[in-house]
Amino acid sequence: MARKAASVNRKEELVSAAVDVFAEIGYYRATTAKVAERAGISQPYVFRFFATKEDLLTEALSVSWQRMTEAFRAVIDRAGADTLEEELVEAYVGIMEKHRSEILLQMQAQTIGEPRIVETMRSGFREVRTMVEEAFGRAGIADPKRRTLLFLARGMLCNISMSLDLPELMEEENV
Amino acid sequence: MARKAASVNRKEELVSAAVDVFAEIGYYRATTAKVAERAGISQPYVFRFFATKEDLLTEALSVSWQRMTEAFRAVIDRAGADTLEEELVEAYVGIMEKHRSEILLQMQAQTIGEPRIVETMRSGFREVRTMVEEAFGRAGIADPKRRTLLFLARGMLCNISMSLDLPELMEEENV
DNA sequence: TTGACTTGTAATTGATCAATCACTAATTAA
């Protein structure tokens, strides 16, 4: 089974390299050769793991959404009702700091019209929204639907603040 | 002077075609040939108006920001203090409906790392923010800084709602 | 009316890149 495990690692390294390269120079400018180089493999070998470049993007996106939902899930399972929103914001900021590339990739994917990409983004968004809304409801927070949308909206503004380097959009005292 | 005026029109038509084509299939997938076809001119002729494809994108972005700031300026000059925010939201929704492509282009540009694109986006964002914040201040709205950021955040969520076709992110009753 | 200028295009070029092909080297199972 050592073979299999090594192969899984290779694939994970490849996806992780793809996230970074796609985020740095953009999906369409990023070449499979650059991704391969970052992953330490040859360019043709990329296509042993993913049939097309778009398949690789889809997987990279899925991984980024998984990280986000898992982080939120952990907060929801642990946080008290009074600090829930605060801790969700903290978790998101944490992801933005530690996994900047994944957020930048998601931002790109917001405008890539390919049906499979759109679907991946839609389901990611829906899952986060549902999860947060239910948690807000259970925590007895007033108007959970509205609060969830505000939470998401602030997140989207944070993204832009990061990608365009406009820190004034994230002033803590105005949250 | 008829020559000059016709030339200005051609250029405007070209930029407008670029906005649409870039928005539809993405800046990097959009070819100068497709933009030219949409504008009803030949592909090489594009380069008589703009030295590079990126120059064309920069101009297209500038135009889209101008439309937005002009629309907001008109509202601010006209609206009463009590309906200011409401009317600004209306104006934004109007742009999203009538000039969907321009919003989609701005969303793309949020993650295009090219320095001149970043700078165009930054100055557009700053101008809108400053304009709205000052108007909120003059209108005696409480906490104008915070309200402006909320206004922008909601706008960014609207964008995503449109581009990913997730109408539940824009439920009127939760605004 | 001729020469300079403007408007416009067809054809080409040089680069780039996703994907395929043809192959070698290592690993494993019998």
Add this chain to the structure above:
DNA sequence: TTAATTAGTGATTGATCAATTACAAGTCAA
């Protein structure tokens, strides 16, 4: 040991595209 499978690469291909070149037809001023 050997046959089959797996891991991995170099070389190539076919397509695409931004940008250039070289040219033609119209316009206008002297």
